[in-house]
Amino acid sequence: MSKKIRLVDENGIRTDGRKPDELRPIKLEVGILNNADGSAYIEQGKNKILAAVYGPREVHPRHLALPDRALLRCRYHMAPFSVQERKSPAPSRREVELSKVIREALEPAIFLERFPRTSIDLFIEVLQADGGTRAAGVTVASLALADAGMPMRDLVAACAAGKADGYIVLDLNDIEDKEGEADVPVAYMPSLNAVGLLQMDGQLTPEEFEQAFNLAIEGCKRIYELQKQALKAKYLAIKEAVEEAVE
Secondary structure, three states: OOOOOOOEOOOOOEOOOOOOOOOOOEEEEEOOOOOOOEEEEEEEOOEEEEEEEEEEEEOOOHHHOOOOOOEEEEEEEEOOOOOOOOOOOOOOHHHHHHHHHHHHHHHHHEOHHHOOOEEEEEEEEEEEOOOOHHHHHHHHHHHHHHHOOOOEOOOOEEEEEEEEOOEEEEOOOHHHHHHOOEEEEEEEEOOOOEEEEEOOEEOOOHHHHHHHHHHHHHHHHHHHHHHHHHHHHHHHHHHHHHHHHHO
16 A cells, blocks of 8 residues: 655655645736737746637637627647646546636636627647646736737736645645645636635635635735736736837
């Protein structure tokens, strides 16, 4: 019988050296693909995820067009080399499910009614996976939509909390996701104080669930600030380039 992996030591330190309420290091970049209307990239821990947005544009096939709003289509895909054992390039049931989950988390943030009979196509490509790709996918996709100039009620930031070795922890990595007792992904629009995604996998008491949910919301708020900084950095760089060209 294999020995159970210790996820949190006696000092409350996790396998990657973080405290229970710490996020993994996050790097966000905006506007990195010239051929997309909007794009963004995230590194969160060992996760590396790219998002691209095309549209609004004419819907194909045309019978899918909606008369009162845009059709948001989302494709979440994990590259075959994104995990340790090579994954089939064909869409898995999990990828189809997460495509739907991410789309539903983002739809309330976008003014879809301004673009009837069009489609907005969102592609999320996981280049390297290390747990929490659902939440990181929402975060980077929201940035790509903003980069495309999509009118939005707010950016959507997403983060998960969960339970590992009896501790409520923030931003679970791969081993905590697989070996821990529970996982609670949350997508949140801070300016509206609105939750767009709330799921739970595992078992928690009502008190533990409330603690995990509140911790995930705090994580979303921290990520939201990083999203705004990434958008601002892009436009400051454009401003500097324009000023240099004028001089």
